[in-house]
Every structure is written in structure tokens, then in C-alpha cells.
Amino acid sequence: MMQTYHQIARGDTLLAVDHVSLSFGGVKAITDVSFDIRKGEIRAIIGPNGAGKTSMLNVINGFYHPQKGQITFKGLTRSRMRPSVAASQGIARTFQNVALFKGMSTLDNIMAGRTLKMHRNFFWQCLRHGPAMDEEIKHREFVEDIIDFLEIQAIRKVPVGKLPYGLQKRVELGRALAMEPDLLLLDEPMAGMNLEEKEDMSRFIVDVNQQYGTTIALIEHDMGVVMDLSDRVVVLEYGHKLADGTPDDVKANEDVIKAYLGVAH
Amino acid sequence: MFYRETGQFKTNYADDMALLPILQDRIGLGIILFVAYVIIPFFGNDFLLSTVMIPFLVFSLAAIGLNILTGFTGLISLGTGAFMGVGAYACYKVSSTFPDLNILFCIVFSGVFSALVGVLFGLPSLRIKGFYLAVATLAAQFFLQWCFVRIPWLYNYNVSGAIEVSQRSIFGVIVTGAKATPESRYIVMLVLVTLMTWVAANVLSGRIGRAFMAVRDMDIAAELMGIDLLKTKLLAFAFSSFYAGVAGAAMMFIWVGGGEANDSFNINQSFLILFMVIIGGLGSLLGAFLGAAFISSLPTILKFGLPAIGIPLAGATAEHLTYILVGGLILFFLIVEPHGLARLWQIGKQKLRMWPFPY
Amino acid sequence: MDILFKILIDPFLQMGSAPDLLVQTIWEGFVTGVLYALIALGFVLIFKASGVFNFAQGIMVVFAGLTLVGLYEMGLPAPIALIVTLLVMYVLAVTIERVVLRPLVNQPDIILFMATFGITYFLIGLGEFIFGGNPKQMISEQLYLPKGSLEFKMLGGFVQLQKIDIAAAVIAMIMIIALALFFQYTRIGRALRAVADSHKAALSVGISLNQIWVIVWFAAGIVALVTGIMWGARSDVSFGLQVIALKALPVLILGGFTSVPGAIIGGLIIGIGEKLGEFYWGPLVGGGIESWLAYCIALFFLLFRPQGLFGDKIIERI
Numbered sequence: 001m002m003q004t005y006h007q008i009a010r011g012d013t014l015l016a017v018d019h020v021s022l023s024f025g026g027v028k029a030i031t032d033v034s035f036d037i038r039k040g041e042i043r044a045i046i047g048p049n050g051a052g053k054t055s056m057l058n059v060i061n062g063f064y065h066p067q068k069g070q071i072t073f074k075g076l077t078r079s080r081m082r083p084s085v086a087a088s089q090g091i092a093r094t095f096q097n098v099a100l101f102k103g104m105s106t107l108d109n110i111m112a113g114r115t116l117k118m119h120r121n122f123f124w125q126c127l128r129h130g131p132a133m134d135e136e137i138k139h140r141e142f143v144e145d146i147i148d149f150l151e152i153q154a155i156r157k158v159p160v161g162k163l164p165y166g167l168q169k170r171v172e173l174g175r176a177l178a179m180e181p182d183l184l185l186l187d188e189p190m191a192g193m194n195l196e197e198k199e200d201m202s203r204f205i206v207d208v209n210q211q212y213g214t215t216i217a218l219i220e221h222d223m224g225v226v227m228d229l230s231d232r233v234v235v236l237e238y239g240h241k242l243a244d245g246t247p248d249d250v251k252a253n254e255d256v257i258k259a260y261l262g263v264a265h
Numbered sequence: 266m267f268y269r270e271t272g273q274f275k276t277n278y279a280d281d282m283a284l285l286p287i288l289q290d291r292i293g294l295g296i297i298l299f300v301a302y303v304i305i306p307f308f309g310n311d312f313l314l315s316t317v318m319i320p321f322l323v324f325s326l327a328a329i330g331l332n333i334l335t336g337f338t339g340l341i342s343l344g345t346g347a348f349m350g351v352g353a354y355a356c357y358k359v360s361s362t363f364p365d366l367n368i369l370f371c372i373v374f375s376g377v378f379s380a381l382v383g384v385l386f387g388l389p390s391l392r393i394k395g396f397y398l399a400v401a402t403l404a405a406q407f408f409l410q411w412c413f414v415r416i417p418w419l420y421n422y423n424v425s426g427a428i429e430v431s432q433r434s435i436f437g438v439i440v441t442g443a444k445a446t447p448e449s450r451y452i453v454m455l456v457l458v459t460l461m462t463w464v465a466a467n468v469l470s471g472r473i474g475r476a477f478m479a480v481r482d483m484d485i486a487a488e489l490m491g492i493d494l495l496k497t498k499l500l501a502f503a504f505s506s507f508y509a510g511v512a513g514a515a516m517m518f519i520w521v522g523g524g525e526a527n528d529s530f531n532i533n534q535s536f537l538i539l540f541m542v543i544i545g546g547l548g549s550l551l552g553a554f555l556g557a558a559f560i561s562s563l564p565t566i567l568k569f570g571l572p573a574i575g576i577p578l579a580g581a582t583a584e585h586l587t588y589i590l591v592g593g594l595i596l597f598f599l600i601v602e603p604h605g606l607a608r609l610w611q612i613g614k615q616k617l618r619m620w621p622f623p624y
Numbered sequence: 625m626d627i628l629f630k631i632l633i634d635p636f637l638q639m640g641s642a643p644d645l646l647v648q649t650i651w652e653g654f655v656t657g658v659l660y661a662l663i664a665l666g667f668v669l670i671f672k673a674s675g676v677f678n679f680a681q682g683i684m685v686v687f688a689g690l691t692l693v694g695l696y697e698m699g700l701p702a703p704i705a706l707i708v709t710l711l712v713m714y715v716l717a718v719t720i721e722r723v724v725l726r727p728l729v730n731q732p733d734i735i736l737f738m739a740t741f742g743i744t745y746f747l748i749g750l751g752e753f754i755f756g757g758n759p760k761q762m763i764s765e766q767l768y769l770p771k772g773s774l775e776f777k778m779l780g781g782f783v784q785l786q787k788i789d790i791a792a793a794v795i796a797m798i799m800i801i802a803l804a805l806f807f808q809y810t811r812i813g814r815a816l817r818a819v820a821d822s823h824k825a826a827l828s829v830g831i832s833l834n835q836i837w838v839i840v841w842f843a844a845g846i847v848a849l850v851t852g853i854m855w856g857a858r859s860d861v862s863f864g865l866q867v868i869a870l871k872a873l874p875v876l877i878l879g880g881f882t883s884v885p886g887a888i889i890g891g892l893i894i895g896i897g898e899k900l901g902e903f904y905w906g907p908l909v910g911g912g913i914e915s916w917l918a919y920c921i922a923l924f925f926l927l928f929r930p931q932g933l934f935g936d937k938i939i940e941r942i
Binding site: 389397540586589590592596 | 744
């Protein structure tokens, strides 16, 4: 059988994590974790600090290579892959500590997200006329749509290093969206935000999911947000999977209550 | 009041993405080009042209090259001098092997060779970062310098061991060799710099430029967005070394008119160009010009300026004082404005925008 | 085949046929390596405490040596000249901290790196301005450094050891041990290690960064002075040495910027490696490979360990 990526219908498994273990030297970050993400859903990954959530995302987009287990994305199974390949296959992400290109403007940051879609060669780039400029304008239009969607028109040409934290998170979401991903990984998109910013961000996440049909995997500590937004939740603790299911299932799970939400709930 | 983008609305993206979207900037550039192409060659004397302007232009080219690598891609290189040398020797070999080739073509084509060498020495950049990489590029500097001396084939087995520039002309005008006039050499150099600056500005404001800056600002995030780090870094090395190579070839053929590598392409040259880039401003093409103007004119100013204001200088003392002054000025500029002269210009523009109000 | 033989086999045959020569070459490399290690050591001290890539360390070596000799020539007795030179190095440390480091605090690394270039140029100019640009003889006798050489009969030949080289190795060792003890067991040493770990955390517990920087730059100055004396005694004192001082850089990337043992081992690897390379493989390509061999050795090691021999393994986080 040919090893290729398949078109996945809504509701089918888009990504499957299969018995993945990851360790750094002697430190075990993830032990034998399996779960899946279905196309079109919002999937939350929760757990206390150090549970291995971010490591899990890093494994999914190829930044860390697990010692055991494998990942199946769009029907293709692999145990190692390079991050740039993951990106070209449609996995985009945001980062726990904002990882924007600080010296570049908002516009350039989001345009950088279009890199994979731009193909004009070096010669045209040197001239910056003709095909290169056409391409640039075409993608600029796409990027302007994202800027409108995220309501960041006013900061289009401001270097992102000068923006407040909440806006930086928004620009980062924009940059990920510019990649038109099949799977969007959000690592604590609301950390350090005030209530209003959280509400804005939640709205953007739901809109992205519903308007563009983007599948989202989300790490978040705010339980209210997680339970409201997500379709299904997987709970990690000390690198092990503790529970997996709908928000209501997880809330009712004895282990989760004991380990994470606290007994007096 | 005079400098303001207010009211200059753009109705399409092409206008908004132009290299200089603000009208006043375009006028300013026009004036500079007019002065450079018309006023200076007609009214400048030989001293101005050959001692001030030509070196300035050569160094600008080299500084643009290094700025692409260090300022835009964040890779520090201490080997610029050697890459310039590769360009000079390549140009010498090409022009002496094919005597009928247009010399301007030889100069530009020699950049291709130094780009290739640049890629070779850029390979470790994937695994080595920051200052470790800077020291690694010293390997290029010393190894290539050694090649320039030890491989006689490079200088056509000349007894002097140096590059000997023969007389060449373009459209009947002599541009290299002893008989070339400063005016013709200056114009050739100016055309070269204008074109190559335009190309650099184009590339840096497009997809490739964004990839460079993305790698500079946050390489991991860039990789996770599908930017191939190795390719991007090697491209930066190639692009940058191309400029350095052309600068080196131009230096030998248009400015100095022949000479030995160890004098012209040694480690001090590499440092000097790094100074230009830092003092001018990292990640700014304008900065490359400002830095080149400052550093390349400094020795001349000290040499002729200090006696003029009554400080007599004997040979050796002058040299020592120059060192002290250069060192002191570098420190001074770094402390006053660590982001370089280009940033001062930005601040100045901001002030002009508000003028006559303080804020 | 012939060329392969010359590269891969012949040098080792030469080594086997004249083992005394091999020992001699290794010894020479060892002593050079010790001196490289000393320059690298001063560098590591500064890099650890202030994160500054101090390009001027090599120049500080020459400057210190030149000051010592220059003062002696001006008529000061050797011991007093030594003390005055120490004072000069202290003043230099204070000045650098006040004039350069303090205004540039929190700037990107490359800016501080360039600032040390400025210091380099300034010191070259100043040194030559005051003491003249001609090479000077180190005042070895006045400092009671040994002269002459020892010859050992061994391996069917002679191995000659310069007494000054032995002294250099011994003094270097004593100094390294003294520094290690100082940083391990004194209050200032503990503060310094705290600063090396985290500037902010150190500040928050009341350690004065400025004071630490002065101490570290002064310590690096002392190391530079000792290096300058040893080096000067082997050749002579002039700023021509600055190119050799650049050799400390491959030592650094080999050993890791923050590791004192790394600086020592790295220095020895580079020193011995380049002497062997020059002696046995150099003639194949016309000699003079000493100028770049060190960098290539370092580069080779770096490709396998990008963090240097003794640096911690980098786990990239995001």
C-alpha cells in the first residue's frame, strides 16, 4: 500500500497518538500515552504543571522525537519527522511563551506564516516585480483577512516586540492561521490574560473552529474555558494519561478529581 | 511638519508594499542619487573621488553583505575579509583566463565563487550558534587567507605573489588599471552599488527577507512554521558572501588596483566591516551605508583633519592615536546608541514628524 | 595512493622512527597549549560572570606585559613595576566596568562583544602610545624566572626542555588551583557563581553586580599579566602577539565558553594538535598550516558537540 496522506472526513480520526513515550536522559516526560484527535473538534489537553502537555505538542509537530510509539496524521504513520515537514503537512501551533519574530512588524509576522505557500524563486525575488509582486499581493490579501478577523488592523505595522502580551498572543494566533492548518495546536493561548482578553481569545478560537473548520488541540489551565470550549478532554499527570472523554466525563472521573481538580469541588 | 505620512493614502497593496512608501523618502533618495551621479563626478576633485567616495562605495557593498548575514539573519561572521578575497582572486582568475570578457561582468560573476565558498563555510551554522559560529567563521578567515598565499595558481604564479590589474575598458572608457580616471572608476562603482542595493532591498522585503528575519528572531518557531533552517541559513551565507565577493573584486580592480591578499583581506578587514555594520545599525541597509561612511572616512579625517586644527602628527604617533580614537569612538557610539546610526535617523524622523511640537 | 600514504601512514612512521622528536613536539605543543589555556581562562571568568564575550582578553595579555616591561624601562625596580602593573590592571577593570559595562547593561550580547573590540583598539593604541610600538624583551631575570634548558637522554635521542617552559606550566597550574579554591570557598566566589547562574536572581539576594564585575575583570587582568610574563619570556612583548591571542578562541569553542576545565583541556588539545599537525602534516601542503589548523580542529569537535567538550547538553525548549 502506498504511504500517503488521506483526505479525512469530518468526525474521523485526524491524528492518533499511539503508545508514545518520551524521556530526556533519565527524566521521563511522557509514558505510554495514547489518544486521538478527530477532524473538526476542539480537543483539550489538561494536567498539572510538568504533566508533559507541552512535550506532547512538541512530539506531535516533530520537534521532539519519542523513544517509543508513533503518530498517525492524516492516515500516515511515522515515529520521527522534521518540524518543517509537519508544518508543510498542515500542523501549525502557538507557543506557551510567545515565540513571535520580535524584530518584525505584525504584518510581516503573519506574512511569514505564508512562507510555505509562496514559491516564486530567487530571481523574481531580486526584481520584486511581476510574478513575485503578484504573489506577494495575493498573500497580503489573505493576511489582511486574518488581520480583520483578529481585529488587529491598528497594529499592522508595529514591531511585535513593542506590543502588550495579550496582543502578541493574538498575533501569534494570526501567524498560525496564516498557514491554513488542518490541525492547530494552541499552547496555553490564554495564559496571563485578563478576563476580557480571555473572552476575546475564546471567541476567536471558537470562530476559527466553526468558520474554517480547523481542528484544534488546546492546552489550557483555566478549567472554565476548557470545559466550555472543548468537545473532548484528555488529562495527563506525570506523563501518564489519567482520563479521556467529554468534559462531563472528565469532570466526573474520580482520579481526575483527586489528582487535579481537588477533592473539595 | 515637512516629513509626514499623514494624508498619503494607499489604495492598493502594491503601493503600500513599495520599498519607500512615503513621498518625502522618495524625494530624499532622488536628491541623493542626483548628487551622487551628477554633482560629485562633475564638481568633485580626484581626491574626493578616489580617496573618499570609491572606498566608501566598496565598503558599503561589503557592509550590506555582512548586514544580510548578521543583521537580518542573526549569524555573526568574522570571515568577511576572506570572502572579499575569494571575490578578488576569482575576478583575477576569470578576467585573466577570458581577457575579452567585460570586466564588470567579471566583477559581478566573481561574487558567485565567493557565494559558493560562503555556503561551504556556512554549513556548520546549522549546528553551531551565536558566538560559537562567529569563532567557527574565523576558520574560514584563516584558511582562505592561507590559500591566497600558498596556492600560486590563484595569482597566476606572479613573482610578486600579488594580483596585478590589467587595463580594461567598458564602452571604450578605461575603468581599471593605472590609466583609468577616478571619474570613470567612480561611476562604475556607483552603478554597481545602486543596482546591488536595489536588489538587496527587494529580496529583503519579500518572502526570503522574512525567512531570514524569522530565523534571526526565533529560529525554533521559524522551523515549526515550515521554514527550512539549513536552506535559509545557507542562502543567507551565499547571498551575503556574494556581496562581499563583489566588494572584494571591486576593491582590487576599481579601488586599489592590485595588491596582496594578506594586506587587504586579513582579519582586521573582517573586523572593520563588522564595525561598520554594528555602528551603522544591524538589520538596516541605510545603516550599512552610514557605518561604511563613518568607518571608511575616519582614517582620512584623522589624517588630514587633526593637523588642520593644529595637532601635529608624526607617523607612528598618528597611528597610535588613530587606534585610540577609533576604539574610543566605537565605545562612544555603542554607549550613546547601541542600535546604530540608522536608529538615530529613525529618531530624527520621528522628531521631524512632530515638529514644531515636542510630542 | 601515494598521497594517501603520505597523509595517513607516513607521518606515523616518522613518529615511530624518531620518538624523541615526537616527545619534543608534544612538549612544545603542551607549553603552547598551557598559554592558550591561560588566555582562555581569563575569558571564561569574564564570560561566566558577565556574559560578555571578551575579545580584548588577548590584548590585555599584551598590554599587561608591555606595561610591566615599560615601567621597568622607565626606571622602576622589577618588584615595584610588578605591583604597579597590578594596580594598572585594577584601574583598567574599574574603568571598563564604569565606562563600558555599566552603560551597556542589558544590551544584546553582540553589542557588548563589539564594545570589547573598542576596548581592544583602545588598548593597542594606548599601549603603543605610552610604551612605543617596538617589541620589548621580557625582564625574565629580574623576575627570577629560570633560564637555560634541561636535556634528557631518552628514546634513543635527546629531549630538550626549556626551564622557562617548565616554570610556565607550574605557575599556570598553581594559578588555576588558586582561582578554583578562591571561587569555591570564599564569599566572593560564591557570589560570582550565583551571578554566573542568573543575574536577576543574584541581584534579588543583594549581590552587587558592579562589584562582581570589577573583581572578575581584575582577576582576568591578573591572569593576563601572568600569561603576558610567561609568553613574553618565551618570545618578546609586542602587539604582534595579538594574532596568536586569537588562538584562544578555538580553545574556547572547544572547551565551552563557561567551563574552566574545558579551557585547560581545550588549550592542551589545540596546542598539541597544532604542533603535531604543523610538524608532521604541514610539509605536505607547504607549511604554515598553524594559522588555521586550530580552528579546524575546534570545528571538527564542534560538529559532534555543538556546546563544546564540557558545556551542558543543550535541550531546546519552547
